[in-house]
Amino acid sequence: AQTVTQSQPEMSVQEAETVTLSCTYDTSENNYYLFWYKQPPSRQMILVIRQEAYKQQNATENRFSVNFQKAAKSFSLKISDSQLGDTAMYFCALPSRDMRFGAGTRLTVKP
């Protein structure tokens, strides 16, 4: 069974600081991708970043980067220089036959 666990329901960070959101997962697949999606108050689901499991290098997209530890099945998202517009729900996701989402972490960026 494929599962995704996000153990931090809510987090907050001061503007311009760095925050890390945690995600662990379980899969029997060897080659797979992992995703982080952002859901702002508008409720749209926006792809933030993806990581290929067979790549050792951690993915980076501007201020967003991941810390992928395959052996530990851990996939955390780091947001640097947090901005007010980063306030959103963040979902970790693992594709199987469909996309499995974690329960989400509500991130609030404070001015």
Next chain:
Amino acid sequence: EPEVTQTPSHQVTQMGQEVILRCVPISNHLYFYWYRQILGQKVEFLVSFYNNEISEKSEIFDDQFSVERPDGSNFTLKIRSTKLEDSAMYFCASRGGDSPNYGYTFGSGTRLTVV
């Protein structure tokens, strides 16, 4: 950049009424999905659709739900007799590649309110 388009953005309906939620996936995508998110809860898989038929469905997707691709562009979700607990955001998504490892593109969602 190509988008998945969902209409309407918000629909209010009386309990027991039928609703149809509409989606226009990205034109060269082959795999289509519906997800549901009850307010404050996680995003839940409803159904996947490929080659004009359902390929997977969850336990949520009971006989009240159906999906259709009536023409080459639209992908619809029908709820036959809505219940209060059907109130949620409904997201359509599509992907182009064979592997689920391709990222899904989501629409903006339809907020369904059953009163």
